[in-house]
Amino acid sequence: MIRLIDIYKSFGNNVVLNGLNLTIEKGKVTVIIGRSGGGKSVLLKHIIGLIRPDAGAIKIDGQDITGFNDRQLNRIRKKFGMLFQEAALFDSMTVGQNIAFPLVEHTTMKNSEILKIVREKLSQVGLSGIENKMPSELSGGMKKRVGLARAIALEPEIILFDEPTTGLDPIMSDIIGTLIIDIQSKLNVTCIVISHDIHGTLRIAHKIAMLHNGVIIESGTPEEIKKSSNPLLKQFIEGKAEGPMKVL
Amino acid sequence: MISYLGRFTIGIVRKMGQIFILLLQAIVWMMLPPYRFKAIIKQMEFVGVKSIFVVILTGVFTGGVLALQSHQGFKLFGAETLVGSIVALSMTRELGPVLTALMVNGRAGSAMAAELGTMRVTEQIDALYVMATNPVKYLIVPRIVAGVIMLPVLTIVSDFLGIIGGYFVGVFLLNINSGMFIANILQYLELDDIFHGLTKSIFFGLILTHIGCYKGFYTEGGAEGVGKATTEAVVISSVLILISDYILTSIMF
Numbered sequence: 001m002i003r004l005i006d007i008y009k010s011f012g013n014n015v016v017l018n019g020l021n022l023t024i025e026k027g028k029v030t031v032i033i034g035r036s037g038g039g040k041s042v043l044l045k046h047i048i049g050l051i052r053p054d055a056g057a058i059k060i061d062g063q064d065i066t067g068f069n070d071r072q073l074n075r076i077r078k079k080f081g082m083l084f085q086e087a088a089l090f091d092s093m094t095v096g097q098n099i100a101f102p103l104v105e106h107t108t109m110k111n112s113e114i115l116k117i118v119r120e121k122l123s124q125v126g127l128s129g130i131e132n133k134m135p136s137e138l139s140g141g142m143k144k145r146v147g148l149a150r151a152i153a154l155e156p157e158i159i160l161f162d163e164p165t166t167g168l169d170p171i172m173s174d175i176i177g178t179l180i181i182d183i184q185s186k187l188n189v190t191c192i193v194i195s196h197d198i199h200g201t202l203r204i205a206h207k208i209a210m211l212h213n214g215v216i217i218e219s220g221t222p223e224e225i226k227k228s229s230n231p232l233l234k235q236f237i238e239g240k241a242e243g244p245m246k247v248l
Numbered sequence: 249m250i251s252y253l254g255r256f257t258i259g260i261v262r263k264m265g266q267i268f269i270l271l272l273q274a275i276v277w278m279m280l281p282p283y284r285f286k287a288i289i290k291q292m293e294f295v296g297v298k299s300i301f302v303v304i305l306t307g308v309f310t311g312g313v314l315a316l317q318s319h320q321g322f323k324l325f326g327a328e329t330l331v332g333s334i335v336a337l338s339m340t341r342e343l344g345p346v347l348t349a350l351m352v353n354g355r356a357g358s359a360m361a362a363e364l365g366t367m368r369v370t371e372q373i374d375a376l377y378v379m380a381t382n383p384v385k386y387l388i389v390p391r392i393v394a395g396v397i398m399l400p401v402l403t404i405v406s407d408f409l410g411i412i413g414g415y416f417v418g419v420f421l422l423n424i425n426s427g428m429f430i431a432n433i434l435q436y437l438e439l440d441d442i443f444h445g446l447t448k449s450i451f452f453g454l455i456l457t458h459i460g461c462y463k464g465f466y467t468e469g470g471a472e473g474v475g476k477a478t479t480e481a482v483v484i485s486s487v488l489i490l491i492s493d494y495i496l497t498s499i500m501f
Contacts, residue, residue, distance in 0.1 A: 045374075048377075048378055049377075050374055050377055050378070070382065074380040074382075075380075077377070077378060077379070077380040078380050080378060081378075082375070082378045084371045084374070084375060085371070086370060086371065088370060088371040088372050088374065088375040089372075090367075090372055090375070091366075091370075091372070101379060101381075102379045102380075105379065105380070105381050106379075106380065
């Protein structure tokens with residue numbers, strides 16, 4: 001279980017997280033929704049220790065990681081996999097080398113074993129046979145799927161998804177959504193997804209949390225969220241420019 | 249005005265601190281296993297082997313032009329044979345290390361800033377952190393080690409070819425006696441001149457790789473930021489190479 005307790009974070013005068021509290025349950029898909037630039041990615045980077053909060057605690061399986069040094073953080077990070085917004089594949093390496101990277105770094109497996117896992121993970125994301133291609137030869141959707149294959153290479157306990165469907169066509173978005181559901185159920189991992197794709201969110205989430213003005217204003221199951229009377233949440237879900245959430 | 253000066257000073261001090269801390273981190277990670285020999289060799293090829301052509305050209309023509317220029321002066325009092333020693337001393341003490349460093353800086357230092365900067369803005373450096381791999385160890389250490397090893401090697405090449413360039417111009421174009429030219433070099437050039445030049449090149453290798461990596465590592469602001477980081481890396485490294493050249497020269501010679 002991951003608990004974020006009273007998290008505050010500012011960049012200069014810009015307050016991004018303002019006393020945020022959130023509990024993420026083990027073995028579930030939790031989707032954090034909110035407007036672009038609202039601090040969702042910053043929140044995700046706090047969970048994996050890429051950003052430290054100004055105040056508050058981040059507890060992963062009971063351990064507060066906010067005071068951890070690099071070595072301790074690295075130990076915790078081995079529990080995680082992360083799919084970045086633009087996949088963040090190493091462009092000097094082939095697809096296969098990208099997926100093999102965490103295995104080469106953190107295991108003592110032989111090359112033949114690593115190659116077997118690379119092929120298995122690629123087939124899991126529906127991209128068999130592209131291990132010798134370079135990232136620059138791939139489409140946006142393929143890059144994200146390779147990024148996902150890399151994220152699951154070490155069979156992590158928790159996978160973070162930073163806007164996994166942004167910039168993809170509806171069909172590819174649906175494929176990525178299905179992959180998240182499949183991987184979560186097969187590996188029984190905890191998934192934390194940052195998104196503003198409402199349709200996809202309602203499909204994949206066990207729990208949805210809405211981030212607004214640096215705090216979680218509402219959280220619950222997709223059914224509860226759909227029925228919510230919170231005007232901010234309703235405006236966001238219905239995608240209306242008019243409402244309590246000021247756009248301009 | 250005072251507040252502007254204050255902000256400017258704080259900014260400079262902060263950046264210097266950041267550069268120094270990153271260097272300390274790199275030195276600490278350099279000592280800790282695993283040692284990434286493959287990555288170091290790859291960077292040595294990039295910094296050294298791929299710079300060799302430009303270093304050869306710079307060395308040959310600098311030696312040649314030195315011979316031409318010094319000949320003009322020495323001819324006035326009939327001491328043309330001193331051209332050889334002037335070329336050899338200038339190349340080994342000063343021009344070999346400095347020009348090699350400036351050329352490698354333009355080629356490899358800028359490329360390091362651009363590569364790491366692109367990795368930063370496309371979240372590849374964050375991806376390394378997430379995969380529990382320290383990017384200072386993975387990206388910066390091999391580049392610094394390669395720079396520190398390869399700059400002296402390139403400087404030797406530059407020194408040697410500079411003297412060869414000077415020899416060809418002096419002997420074949422300016423009709424200086426070949427034996428006198430070589431004897432003059434052997435008489436005045438000491439091993440210390442070469443070693444001091446090579447010592448300087450080690451510092452230059454450290455400066456150009458570290459500043460290139462630093463500017464790339466802390467790049468902000470997309471493609472524009474990468475361009476800015478690359479330009480700044482070359483300018484700052486070049487200035488630091490020239491300043492440190494003066495300091496090292498005044499200490500060593």
